[in-house]
Amino acid sequence: MFIDKAEISVKAGSGGNGCISFYRDKYTRYAIRDGGNGGGGGNIRIVTSKDIDTLLDYRYKRHFKARNGGHGSSNKKTGSMGADAVIMVPVGTIVRDADTGLTLRDLTEEGQTLIAAKGGRGARGNAVLPKGVAGDKNRGEEGESRNLTLELKLIADAAIVGLPNAGKSSLISLISAAHPRIAPFAFTTKSPVMGIVKFDDTSVKVLDVPGLIEGAHAGRGLGDGFLRHIDRCRALIHIIDISPAADKDPYDSYNIINNELDLY
Numbered sequence: 696m697f698i699d700k701a702e703i704s705v706k707a708g709s710g711g712n713g714c715i716s717f718y719r720d721k722y723t724r725y726a727i728r729d730g731g732n733g734g735g736g737g738n739i740r741i742v743t744s745k746d747i748d749t750l751l752d753y754r755y756k757r758h759f760k761a762r763n764g765g766h767g768s769s770n771k772k773t774g775s776m777g778a779d780a781v782i783m784v785p786v787g788t789i790v791r792d793a794d795t796g797l798t799l800r801d802l803t804e805e806g807q808t809l810i811a812a813k814g815g816r817g818a819r820g821n822a823v824l825p826k827g828v829a830g831d832k833n834r835g836e837e838g839e840s841r842n843l844t845l846e847l848k849l850i851a852d853a854a855i856v857g858l859p860n861a862g863k864s865s866l867i868s869l870i871s872a873a874h875p876r877i878a879p880f881a882f883t884t885k886s887p888v889m890g891i892v893k894f895d896d897t898s899v900k901v902l903d904v905p906g907l908i909e910g911a912h913a914g915r916g917l918g919d920g921f922l923r924h925i926d927r928c929r930a931l932i933h934i935i936d937i938s939p940a941a942d943k944d945p946y947d948s949y950n951i952i953n954n955e956l957d958l959y
């Protein structure tokens with residue numbers, strides 16, 4: 696299955712509390728304040744990897760939480776840093792804030808990282824706090840929490856477009872190592888298939904897009920979901936059935952697709 700949209704909620708770790716502690720022994724007249732600082736909370740990091748093809752995992756696991764920072768302790772000991780939570784996504788993923796719709800980052804390169812939610816800061820312990828400050832001042836900062844939309848837009852050099860059953864998958868299976876299903880009926884291909892076409896010393900990524908029909912831009916035949924991937928391609932390859940058996944005039948077929956691209 697090819698899943699190209701997911702909604703997740705994330706919560707960064709909270710900072711650890713600062714410690715209120717007093718050291719006293721029989722030789723010291725006044726107690727020494729020796730409470731350590733709390734550690735910082737872990738961040739939510741979104742990282743791209745070319746080893747991941749879909750957002751399918753995030754249909755099942757949707758909640759992510761980074762670790763909290765450790766609390767400070769006596770003898771000026773600082774709490775441990777909370778570990779980050781890492782969310783691996785395919786290259787070409789756009790991360791948006793689900794509540795505001797704001798785009799946080801378009802991750803188009805391998806290994807790119809986005810801090811989607813920041814961990815809270817650890818609070819200071821009484822060893823470093825000014826005298827008399829205590830109580831709620833030593834509580835660690837809450838980690839950020841957020842709802843995110845992940846949307847995958849495949850990044851290809853060229854996309855093969857056309858009406859259903861035109862021969863798009865036949866072409867990609869001949870020019871690349873990709874082997875999508877080929878059959879003499881419409882909607883054989885149900886999700887985009889990426890093929891790598893090799894030339895002497897270079898290669899280009901070509902995308903076999905499922906068949907588009909009239910009204911695709913408005914969602915007919917799930918067309919808007921497929922058109923989304925065409926957005927980023929530098930070239931389009933139109934496949935048109937010109938056989939006498941085709942139920943449409945070749946020029947009409949071409950115009951239908953162009954019209955959908957226009958409207959999208």
Ligand SMILES: Nc1nc2c(ncn2[C@@H]2O[C@H](COP(=O)(O)OP(=O)(O)OP(=O)(O)O)[C@@H](O)[C@H]2O)c(=O)[nH]1
Pocket residue numbers: 857858859860861862863864865866876877878879880881882883884885905906907938
């Ligand atoms: N005669 C002839 N038949 C072809 C040619 N290319 C593909 N076909 C046949 O056309 C039918 C459809 O081919 P596909 O490659 O599955 O077409 P598609 O455009 O990927 O179809 P969808 O995925 O359903 O949109 C198959 O039966 C192919 O064998 C061609 O150049 N000539």
Ligand SMILES: [Mg+2]
Pocket residue numbers: 863864865875876877883884905906
């Ligand atoms: Mg096909």
